[in-house]
Amino acid sequence: MSIEAGFRPVEPPLARWIGFLLAAAVAGLGIGFGIYQGLPAQEIILFGVATFALVAWGVRFYTARAPIDVVRPEENAPIAPARTAGGDLRIFIGRNRLLLGTALALIIAFAIASFTVTGFFTVVTVISALVLLGLLILAMTVSKFVVDNRSAFVGIVVLVGLFVIGAINIRGFSSAFNIKSMLLFASFLGLACVGQTLVALLGGLDLSIPFVIGSANVGLLYIIGLGTPPWLAVILIIALGTLIGTINGALSFRLQGQALILTLGTGFAVSGSTQIITSIGSSFAGNVFGTVPPWLKNLAAMNGSTFGLKFPPAILIWVVVSVLLIVGLRNTVYGRYLYALGGNRTSAARLSISERKYWISVYAISGGVSALTGCLLLGWSGGGFIGVGQPYLFMTLAAVVVGGTSLLGGAGGYGFTVIGVLVLQVLTSFLVGMGLKFEWQQFIFGLLILPMVALYARSPHVRSQI
């Protein structure tokens, strides 16, 4: 039976038209509510175009591949010739049971919330729920056909969805100030994730990142306080961070399975010794006082400016680092060998790629970039604090995982992590905007990571690994 014979439901031109109409409807809805909310015109246009393009592309993508999917029941037709409408429905339900279940759960949750919480059932929340539902359907159905980079697709869909819902629900969510602050915090998290991503590409983990960030934060202020020129101090701290990273790599090379715990150990040791050193001769143990130079403050403060433009240079640093890493991992020998090693050690060894060299170098990079993050955070806060890195302990891991870099190594990249970081950051901003406290934020984070990862990072069943 040929593929043409399977063309049953919609002809491609018709599908394209439906997609076009659907996209126009969704975008029009968004624009209508934008005007209703009194948002600036350029934002409405931007969102309108973005939603239109996304929906149109999604539908087109779906229908262009759909016939192949539709063929399958036709091929089975001779076996079960007497198919009724009920049978069709059952196959449809069977194939999309996860999607239908989730959608049903969402609708039920929404209904319960509408009936129990007074003032919950408003136009804005209905629209948000519809957008959420639409995104869910989009993410789940279309992602079946996105074979490469499915995590990036899901991530972008979630990112756009969160942003749209946030913009509808929270006043000032899409203001320039909020976007700037989101980007600033994203750049801290993103820089902290550089090392974690590279290490994860080799199948390792680095839990020393938060401790190195905290130590760099306190250590930099301490060294500046000793009278060292600030620029030299920053270079010194980054060099020290790289050294710690190198030690991490060298020690954990023979213990790759236990890298998690070994880096945790070095992290404890580094943070402890930094505090001991900075406490010597000081009556305030653990607290370092000093003045942060203005240029360092400008580097990461909200009101900083880059070449006259009104955004902090930390964002620019992150963008530059991201571009370098994304391009570098794709196109340089170093990057390709990293993937080769992460994918299969034995075959990489046959290409005479030194596993030790790469393992140590990614940890060294991780240490150096973490130290840089610590320095930037000092500029942001203006005071040294050893615990400044603590939120990054599991956040870096979460961002890497949500982005879609496999913790087993060999798959993913920094571009994915950028998406992961942005998703987490927009989500945080959204939850803060909804007036949720820290504990609720963390709870929702925890609950959301799992389904997001489950959309693309399911490992095959053991019977298919034999």
Next chain:
Amino acid sequence: MSAVARDAAEADPIAPSGSSSTYLLVPITLFFALLFVAVLRSPRLVTVSGLGSAIIVAVPLVLATYALMASTIAGRGTVDLSVGPLIGFINVTLIQIHGAGGLQSEAAFILYALASGVAYQVLMALIVIFVRVQPIIVALSGYLALSGINLVILPRPGGTAPEWMSTWGAGTEVLSPVLVILLIATAGWLIFTQTAFYGHLRLMGSDERAAYTSGVRITVVRIGAHAISGLFAGLSAICFTALISSGDPNQGTTYTLIAVTALVLGGASLAGGRGGVVGSLLGAVNIYLITYVLATFNFGAVQSFVTDLAYGTILVLSLMITVALPFLQRHLRFVSPLLYFVVLSVLTLGVILHAGFDYAHLAPMPRAAGSNPDVFIFEAPGTYAEAAQGSRLAKPIVFALLVVIGLTGSLRLLVQRKRPLSLSPVVFLLAAGLVLLGIYAIKNPQRLGHLLGPAGIERAS
């Protein structure tokens, strides 16, 4: 018989004694090194109240490490980061429900703790099995969700534990209910290791595909491992509640990193397939002892920083030694961890006796009537100064013990060369004898006078 099978058969008798338990050598060494320092720095540790409070503090951590161990053995890189928040969750819900008037009976209280631990862990196992996401991601997700919801349930430390639990956390005696819980948990696991299920679990942890192809029902085994882990987590939460006798949403969370550290210090492999209660127990006790030893030094304001530094350094060093172990193992194949343990414990016994007597000799402690603040376990009757002079039998006993140990060791060496005949019964007997002696000494301190020669008998009568 094929060559491979013959090789396997020849290698087999050596493997069980060597390969798995050689990893215990590091925690054992560390344990006794720390115990030496701890006892010499602060002999209060070996008084009844000192040991009692040490047990109260250490047991929740030990059980948390057990919980982690049970699921880690199952493989696939299961490092259950959520074990700390889970303990916190059970703790805060216990306190809140009890405060609201539920779970008044002891049985319901304990059952609830165990059931919620098992329920959570089984849920996690089901997600790992059917959603097929990496376990560490599930654990991370659980960590974030649970530590968030803990703060929602109980925003700040507070509440009170039930009445009947108030004596648990006193730490005035060695044989407290908490110790009984620990003993039951340990014995339960040791019995469990005798079952076929445990063999399946280890096989699955080492190589899941091999387990699957040899017909092990890996779904059932994984759920079972997680259920056991949940039981341990529930027990740990009960002991934790007894320790702080209130609810605390944050403190439980800190158990995660400590328990992972303890597990690794105990020689378990985070990759799965290797681990056990003995190693976990030693690892967790080592963590406690590190803190204890460091607390005896007065670092002033930098105390917590030194603790961090020491934690990290010891963790890294013990991991490094684990790397070197396979090389050592080739040359020290006859070293039995059990014998090693017994030898070192005899030495430690000497140190404890020395510390107890010496301490008393230097500064005889005034004894308040009615309370017994510093009752040494191996305390001699009468005044300390007299007792210090009176132990005539001590030398012969120590000498005899050394001879027995030496004999056992050399016999073992000799026999091991010839035939794979295990001498472990002898070592077991020796260990059992020592334990019995210890219990006797704890139970009847005044009878110990008979061991101390004429001077002791005189005083006892």
